[in-house]
Amino acid sequence: MKNFQLKAKILSQTEIKDNYWYCELSAPQVAKNALSGQFINIRVSDNLDPLLRRPISIHRVSGAKIKIFYEVVGKATEILAQKKKGEYLDIIGPLGNGFEYSRITKKSYKRKNILVAGGMGVAPLVFLAEKIKFNKPLVLIGAREKEQILCSQEFKALGCKVIIATDDGSLGFKGKVTELLKEVLSLNQQASKAENIYACGPQPMLKAVAQISCANNIASQLSLERHMACGFGACLGCVVATKSGYKRVCKDGPVFSGKELTW
């Protein structure tokens, strides 16, 4: 897989709600080679603190542009949010393996692919939904409360059916998105025959998705997050335990089959 280091020009920076930002970058080589589920590693400043790059998923691609969607949670994302249109960002990408969907064809039944997103986990899944939109995937989005439900319009615009879950019941199903997934699989005839479940979100959610998929005999692909020092496979810092030993989330992942992980 090809990757590049480049100075990408910021084409737009928009705060869509408190602390959540869209940023469009001009990055022709990255855009051309990007697969859904891959990420870029961003150096937000030349200063020594924060020192390391920060991994952010590729959210969408159009022409020579890539779009990222990020939440301000700490030092680096705060600096990132202060960058203005016209400034340049030092990025490396596209990195990681990406989701596997080559077996999904136009002939596959509708809604036979389920996307499960927790919180910011929507970020890479929108790009995936775009790639398999002909299949009209079913998208389950979960968060603590209504305000934190992200990207539901984007998924709908791509022709996906969206069901929402909130912990406090302020929108949609009341409970965890994984409880919603269980319910959907048991109540919905079509969904129970699903071929693939793709998920991105917090670790406990991914673990539950893996268990549910396994119990229902459905293949799952999970996008993991780990602290990364390099992001391109050199430091061996970001490993996760799998049935065939430790694997690097940045290079062998971030997408792993649920069956492969030992948690």
Place this chain on the structure above:
Amino acid sequence: MVKQAKPNLSVNIGNLVLHNPVMVASGTFGYAEEFKELMDLKKLGAIVTKTITIKPRPGNLPPRTCETPAGMLNSIGLENPGIGRFIKEKLPFLKKLGIPVIVSIAAEDNPEEFSVLVRQLDKINTVSAIELNISCPNLQKDRLISQDAKETFALVGAIRKLTKKCLITKLSPNVTSVPEIALAAQEAGSDAIALINTLTGMSIDVHKRAPKIGSWVGGLSGPAIRPVAVRMVWEVYNKINIPIIGMGGIMDIESALEFFIAGATAVGVGTANFINPRASLEIISGLEKYCHKNKINSIKKLTGLLLRC
């Protein structure tokens, strides 16, 4: 005006001639393949591999890295495929590059393992030099060989008998006196000293009230350790006469120059590779410019060229 000749950047480390004095530090460059698309590898002075052991090592419990102010902690725990797979799977790529390959090795339980590894590496042409990593803080040992002058002397002496290849001893900063250990390595026949390995450190997540890395303590690297590293290179330079490969927080040309002036013959770029994969190449061209500007015709002359303040 007469055009000034290009400064000579080549240096000698034992019987090894480096085209330029900038190498990449062990464990921060994988086996080079990970960087092939991000830079021109052939321009490097040398590549030092991730430390290898006889048997494959799975490495330490994750999480293995965290960021600290101007630095990072790691506890990789020498994850490596073992010498057999290293030779079969990793060495062919390194061979193709045609630049010096320095293989870093370590023992897991018994110093005897160093002899086994050296006997095997000694026979391989692609291996230009061997670096004895007697200073990894992540093996969860009470004490390292490089924390004892007598043990260092015994080990280096035993290995010296086994190979004519250039032998580099990599030292730990986690000691009271590095010069004492460096001297022991020199007397036992080491061709060069590499320093520093990481400083042991710890970082705590106050919300979880838990250590940030799985092995609780790990090795601190990056700009945060640079002043400690420069001081140690200078102290060792004043005590020994074999070349020093200086490292610890080198990020750019200015930080690399500090090490040469303190007494290093060559430098190793570590953590910077993660942040700016081209850092070592920028340092090479920076050295050329610096020498040119200061009318230094050979980089060798810069080593230890420290004036009073």
